[in-house]
Amino acid sequence: MNILVAVKRVVDYNIKVRIKPDGSDVDIDGVKMGINPFDENALEEALRLKEEGIATEVIAVSVGTSASQDVLRHSLAMGADRAILIESNADLQPLAVAKLLKSIVTREQPSLIILGKQAIDDDAGQTGQMLAALLDYPQGTFASALEIEGNEILVTREVDGGTETLTLALPAVITADLRLNEPRFVKLPNLMMARKKPIETINAAEFGVNLDARLKLIQVAEPAVRKAGIKVGSVEELINKLRTHNGILEGV
Amino acid sequence: MKILILAEHDGLQLSPSVRQAVTAAQFWNSPVHVLVAGHNADAVIQQAASIHGVERVIHANAAHLAHPLAEDIANLIVSISEGYEVILAAHSSFSKNALPRVAALLDVAMISDVLEIKAENTYVRSIYAGNVLTTIQSTDAVQLLTVHGSNFAAASLGANNEISSTVIASTEIVGSEIVSTETPAAFKKASWKSEVRSQSDRPALGSAKIVISGGRSLGSAESFEEVLSPLASKLGAALGATRAAVDAGFAPNDIQVGQTGVVVAPELYIAVGVSGAIQHTYGMKDSKIVVAINQDPDAPIFQVADYGLVADLFDVIPALTAAIR
Missing domain, CATH: 3.40.50.620 (HUPs)
Structure with missing residues (x-):
């Protein structure tokens, strides 16, 4: 079976992004970029399924500008067999990305599609579910464990209040949570080799799907910053301070 | 409409x-x-x-x-x-x-x-x-x-x-x-199999008045429980955890506070051994009063805390627990 993994290029998770002075958008010029952490978990899981002999081919797909080649190179270096870039310079929102991914799924016919549960830039967490709906596939979101049994997949999901396990018929869409696995480090020789591997590039317009942005950005702003308070010297001082706030330590 | x-x-x-x-x-x-x-x-x-x-x-x-x-x-x-x-x-x-x-x-x-x-x-x-x-x-x-x-x-x-x-x-x-209303026919390609609900007599994390969160410095699942539980019981507080503590297996996933976990806004948030990564502070910065206890005076959590105490949590938490009637 083949596994398709979607990877997104995002601002590195350690970076605190700035906004442009006119508040029109975030300013990510020259900022360090990398693969979305959850997508790295998605890819790692696909690679493990291949190493266990369950999967035969792992295809990494990214949607975005030509700059997204770097996360595809990273994916190839981690061990993906092939990489596809669906190229577009437009502001692509989750629904448009899901439609493009659907087109590539239709072409590649993978048995399993794994995505990260959310991208750490827009924090939307929608693309996987949207893709599953467009394909009429079952979905297993926020996955922390996967097990393939014949034509089915058992998915353990992290939900509010615990976990739940679903059985899905393949083909299915999975979105990865951080605890699904610990992604491997990319070794330098692998990175060098990945540079020589081809990346298939397809212009997004070729798929003929509606990519219009449905959400118009009006402005961005910095949230109100919480002010740092004071340092206290002892437990007693801390308790005395807390008692000055009505009701906080009421009844204790 | x-x-x-x-x-x-x-x-x-x-x-x-x-x-x-x-x-x-x-x-x-x-x-x-x-x-x-x-x-x-x-x-x-x-x-x-x-x-x-x-x-x-x-x-x-x-x-x-x-x-x-x-x-x-x-x-x-x-x-x-x-x-x-x-x-x-x-x-x-x-x-x-x-x-x-x-x-x-x-x-x-x-x-x-x-x-x-x-x-x-x-x-x-x-x-x-x-x-x-x-x-x-x-x-x-x-x-x-x-x-x-x-x-x-x-x-x-x-x-x-x-x-x-x-x-x-x-x-x-x-x-x-x-x-x-009529319900459409069940989707055939997926089925629910089982669930594991976290058992706890504490208030629900999302709606608790007081939340105590632990970080990786708690060291182990045992000490996470031993150090924080008595204080949580005394205060009637819910327990939360950082991603690092959850990843290390000290606490269950459903109590992770932050960008990819639960977002809380209690009256009082006590961060114990929490460094204060932006992904974590996202989940607690709307709390009314924030107390941070950390040995590292430069921990970013102090920048969002109303009251900071630079000290060893293994000394402070038992003392705090004992001091609260």
């Missing part, structure tokens, strides 16, 4: 966040309907009908909705979506699983975790782990969104809600009607 709210419940209790969603829905000044999908969830129907501001409760009753799948919820919503210009739910693992599916089926965008409704199609939400607030305008005919529960006050309940156990009594007072 009409507004549809997807209600979350466990078959017996309506989630308190539904009342926050009802408040958010009042923005459009239009009839608000609440969809309760479940199996024999009669008690939940009554609770939903007793919320002020709810005109109609739509009841979908089917065996396969006992543990509802996103696929079935989405198909159900789409089947009744005609005439609704706004479809919303409180943001949770339940709604964020199902609603993007609805969005795709209706071919509209979804707006996740709305902090503020500015105009009937304009919203504020956060991006980049809460470091940026973005104002966006939807151009779709149907507005589909989840709202950040704690940013909206809970809608009040009908006067008789607490004592009444009959549908008639509680619904007449606030005037919501209960309507049954």
